[in-house]
Amino acid sequence: MCDNGEVFFQEEFATDIDAGLPRFWARFISFCRKLTEQGAAQGFSIHGLGLGFPGLVSKEGDILKAPNLAPFNGMPLCGRLRAEIGVPVRVVNDVNAVALGECYHGAGRDFSDFLMVTLGTGVGGSLIIGHKIWNGIDGAAGEVGHIAVKPGGHLCGCGSRGCLEQYASGPALVRICRQFWFRCKTEGGAEGLPQTAKEVADAALRGQPAALKAYEVAGKYLGQVFAGIANLLNLEGVVVGGGVSANYKLFMPSLRAELDCRAFSVSAERMKVVPAALGNRAGILGAAQLAREMLDRTGAL
Numbered sequence: 001m002c003d004n005g006e007v008f009f010q011e012e013f014a015t016d017i018d019a020g021l022p023r024f025w026a027r028f029i030s031f032c033r034k035l036t037e038q039g040a041a042q043g044f045s046i047h048g049l050g051l052g053f054p055g056l057v058s059k060e061g062d063i064l065k066a067p068n069l070a071p072f073n074g075m076p077l078c079g080r081l082r083a084e085i086g087v088p089v090r091v092v093n094d095v096n097a098v099a100l101g102e103c104y105h106g107a108g109r110d111f112s113d114f115l116m117v118t119l120g121t122g123v124g125g126s127l128i129i130g131h132k133i134w135n136g137i138d139g140a141a142g143e144v145g146h147i148a149v150k151p152g153g154h155l156c157g158c159g160s161r162g163c164l165e166q167y168a169s170g171p172a173l174v175r176i177c178r179q180f181w182f183r184c185k186t187e188g189g190a191e192g193l194p195q196t197a198k199e200v201a202d203a204a205l206r207g208q209p210a211a212l213k214a215y216e217v218a219g220k221y222l223g224q225v226f227a228g229i230a231n232l233l234n235l236e237g238v239v240v241g242g243g244v245s246a247n248y249k250l251f252m253p254s255l256r257a258e259l260d261c262r263a264f265s266v267s268a269e270r271m272k273v274v275p276a277a278l279g280n281r282a283g284i285l286g287a288a289q290l291a292r293e294m295l296d297r298t299g300a301l
């Protein structure tokens, strides 16, 4: 990647962790070596590696918890990669990488301090303070999706109840839409009942009342949490990304109303809520920025 965020090489492969960690690891290392070789062929040399990982990552780059990639639990990923590839490595949570990408190249460019929220299968979060990731003492900061919005509410995968993730993620939108569906529809039964977040979005865009209600509920709880964060930190903004944010306008009215009525007016007026700008590129650019910061600190660049 160059200074303006241009990506020189990009390649994707499926994680397929079900085939076992050794197979994944072999593919991943060979992928890193291939990128290094491609770079060398174009006159580039690789000085460092930045990586966004979907899980809880310690400041040292050890994987503390990986709910969707369980074989990585407890792995000293940073140290192992460094030993294999031979360059300095920094590993952070994937939403932190996305936030850093938006901070330097996307919707967070005008903010020094902002919250990044990703709405997808879950609700991810990352706090950027002074253009840097705020990790917290154990690297676990920013988990906005697991702030409780409804005491005794829906059971969450984290073990708690009533977390924001249970009201604003894609699966939550489907569940809430289904709950309202039978209340709103007087005839037709389950015909056309949305099965996926995409179908809920499509129904809402057609004006279907249950689907619109699901987005209204999601916006209300997002606004409730953002108001609490505005009161606590007086941030400049929130950048909202992830698949669900493609229909950002559907939940913004209830989100903004809740934020404005719950937060102190100074903090509410200051806090802009904007959609992410980079899509899937944010994590790539953020990971590259991580490597750059690491090398700047050590004087290697």
Ligand SMILES: [Zn+2]
Pocket: 145, 146, 147, 156, 157, 158, 159, 160, 163, 165
């Ligand atoms: Zn939770």
